[in-house]
Amino acid sequence: MAHKWGMVIDLDRCTGCEACVAACHAENNIATVNADQAAKGRTMHWIHVERYWEGEFPNIRARFQPVLCQQCDAAPCEPVCPTYASYHNPEGLNAQVYNRCIGTRYCANACPYSVRYFNWFNPAWDKPLHLQLNPDVSVREVGVMEKCTFCNQRILAAEIKAKAENRELQDDEVKPACVQSCPPTAMVFGDLNDPNSQVSRMSGSVRATTLLEEVGTLPKVTYLGRESSHGNE
Amino acid sequence: MNNAAQANVIDFTPEKIRKDLLLPVFHTSRRYYALVIALVAIGLPGMFVYLYQMSEGMGVAGITRPVFWGFYITNFVFWIGISHAGTLISAILRLVNATWRRPVTRCAEAITVFALAIGAQYPIIHLGRAWLFFWLIPYPSERGIWPNFRSPLVWDFFAITTYLTGSMAFLLLPIIPDWAMVRDRATGVRKRIYTVLALGWRGTPREWHRLEVAMRIMAVTILPVAISVHTIVSWDFAMAPVPMWHSTVFGPYFVAGAIFSGIAALIIVMALVRKALHLEEYLKPLHFDNLGKLLLVMSLLWIYFIIAERLTVWYGNEPAEMAAFWSIQRGRFAVLFWTMVCCNFLIPFPILAIKKLRTIAGTVIASSTVVVGMWLERFLIVVPPLEHKYLPYDWGHYSPTWVEITITVGTCMGMILLYVLFAKFVPIISIWELKGPQHAKPIAVTANATLSPAAIRLDNTLPSTNS
Numbered sequence: 001m002a003h004k005w006g007m008v009i010d011l012d013r014c015t016g017c018e019a020c021v022a023a024c025h026a027e028n029n030i031a032t033v034n035a036d037q038a039a040k041g042r043t044m045h046w047i048h049v050e051r052y053w054e055g056e057f058p059n060i061r062a063r064f065q066p067v068l069c070q071q072c073d074a075a076p077c078e079p080v081c082p083t084y085a086s087y088h089n090p091e092g093l094n095a096q097v098y099n100r101c102i103g104t105r106y107c108a109n110a111c112p113y114s115v116r117y118f119n120w121f122n123p124a125w126d127k128p129l130h131l132q133l134n135p136d137v138s139v140r141e142v143g144v145m146e147k148c149t150f151c152n153q154r155i156l157a158a159e160i161k162a163k164a165e166n167r168e169l170q171d172d173e174v175k176p177a178c179v180q181s182c183p184p185t186a187m188v189f190g191d192l193n194d195p196n197s198q199v200s201r202m203s204g205s206v207r208a209t210t211l212l213e214e215v216g217t218l219p220k221v222t223y224l225g226r227e228s229s230h231g232n233e
Numbered sequence: 234m235n236n237a238a239q240a241n242v243i244d245f246t247p248e249k250i251r252k253d254l255l256l257p258v259f260h261t262s263r264r265y266y267a268l269v270i271a272l273v274a275i276g277l278p279g280m281f282v283y284l285y286q287m288s289e290g291m292g293v294a295g296i297t298r299p300v301f302w303g304f305y306i307t308n309f310v311f312w313i314g315i316s317h318a319g320t321l322i323s324a325i326l327r328l329v330n331a332t333w334r335r336p337v338t339r340c341a342e343a344i345t346v347f348a349l350a351i352g353a354q355y356p357i358i359h360l361g362r363a364w365l366f367f368w369l370i371p372y373p374s375e376r377g378i379w380p381n382f383r384s385p386l387v388w389d390f391f392a393i394t395t396y397l398t399g400s401m402a403f404l405l406l407p408i409i410p411d412w413a414m415v416r417d418r419a420t421g422v423r424k425r426i427y428t429v430l431a432l433g434w435r436g437t438p439r440e441w442h443r444l445e446v447a448m449r450i451m452a453v454t455i456l457p458v459a460i461s462v463h464t465i466v467s468w469d470f471a472m473a474p475v476p477m478w479h480s481t482v483f484g485p486y487f488v489a490g491a492i493f494s495g496i497a498a499l500i501i502v503m504a505l506v507r508k509a510l511h512l513e514e515y516l517k518p519l520h521f522d523n524l525g526k527l528l529l530v531m532s533l534l535w536i537y538f539i540i541a542e543r544l545t546v547w548y549g550n551e552p553a554e555m556a557a558f559w560s561i562q563r564g565r566f567a568v569l570f571w572t573m574v575c576c577n578f579l580i581p582f583p584i585l586a587i588k589k590l591r592t593i594a595g596t597v598i599a600s601s602t603v604v605v606g607m608w609l610e611r612f613l614i615v616v617p618p619l620e621h622k623y624l625p626y627d628w629g630h631y632s633p634t635w636v637e638i639t640i641t642v643g644t645c646m647g648m649i650l651l652y653v654l655f656a657k658f659v660p661i662i663s664i665w666e667l668k669g670p671q672h673a674k675p676i677a678v679t680a681n682a683t684l685s686p687a688a689i690r691l692d693n694t695l696p697s698t699n700s
Binding site for chain 2: 014037040041042043050067076079080081082083084100101103104105106108110112113114117118119121122126141142143144145211212215229
């Protein structure tokens, strides 16, 4: 059976440390932008941590929610792309084929989560980050859209390795950079088609919700709601 | 009707018509060259800025996350809307055989072709990798994939190319006899050029008959194409799950808006052509009065649609939609919104509704505000919903940079330049159509051919050889 990759993010565990953001940048060759461009809203964090405030001052508490591509089963970004740059790959991921992208930016408008990032200029890195580019990930040129891939290069590498060793993939064998780097292990990644995987078990939790469920995008990222959110701590 | 009938009669001799309308083709004033140079001078920076944008990246424009579409798509929708002036109006008037249409149609059809040519640039200008725009075209490529036929942008490509091809045929077919007329009285290089353009037209009954049939077929087929084009443009928005975009009313709303702005543009162009080429005897107050009435109807239709759209959103009270709704109604875009309402309804409505005010000057004022208002309408459709998508963390602001403004100005100048050049190479009022009815009656009686245009116009082309 084909894999169906999914993720569970436990909001009770997230501390908002943004290690995932840094790891994602390093793994995926994401360009850095200068302060002016960042102020215009042109940052390219494939995963970013949203901060919400709860309660009234002084009983106030910060809450964090990492937001990345939700890898929707019914993704609004896919049908609108005129060149199939944004397409559904056989493992259910919303793949982005950079070489096919002509930069209509329609997918980014259609995405209800705004987690698609456009290369407004040719990519550049703050020194010395330009020396640590990941050879497994292509660098995107000016004018194309890019987004979270669930670290597809890691998935493929693990699959190839398992096939070479003539065995099935283990549940915890694939870890995207964000999951690997999360200190409180708030993020879990795995195969949703495997009922015994950790991600399958956790996504069945009573705390499980998806982001913007009402839009009907059927995301493969599940958030576990905060158990403590009802009480006043 | 009596008034209309009187005002409509252009009972000049064929010689006078020919002399008046061919004058711009044969005589070029110094002011004309000055105008062309001025247009090029103002418009050319736009082209260089576009090259600059292509070499640097889209980042030099003001668009950003989450507002990925800005001025360029606004201009695209605006120009496609303007293009509905010509072909649609001209086709309707031809089909209902409104005789007052004769001096108006070519004016209108030319707007369509040039506005489409300009409007169709914008989706390419706005592409991140503009040099790959041809990937929208289905051709057997080395990549082995077709365009994605589920994408409204691909529908757009087909709709616009169909409309452009159709309206070019619609414009060029009835020009052929006029070009033949120019050919017959020109000398030198000009004669050679117009000989090619006239496609060997000799004015035989067969040719007239075929032209008539072709025009009738074109008038019928171009109508659904015109309606579908702007519907498909509206679907670029309506098919995306963006609050305030995802609306079923968008199709007819866009078509009505397009015809509205198209008529306004036509009135302005007619007034300018009338002044510049001294065609006061041909483009009469009647034409402005009739088009003014049409504009009045469209203004009422527009206000109906905007109320229908906004009222349903307001009653629906969806949180995501309401954020965009209030930003337009009384937030950051309120000034633009109420300017738009003034421009599209509050100012033009009284001018067009009161008979005394529906003069040439009156209709031109009303049309000018409508053109501005309709541009604002498109801007308010494209930008505010993108600024307020579902989750507050990705709300953002859009404001254009000098790059977008220069390119916008450049294409406006390009549009005017194309029109000015057109009016130089083509008689802007169709000569043979104008002459037609004068000769119709006597020949129709004697030749016992009822109103067969073939018989009628055989005579019309003859003078061209003996002058």
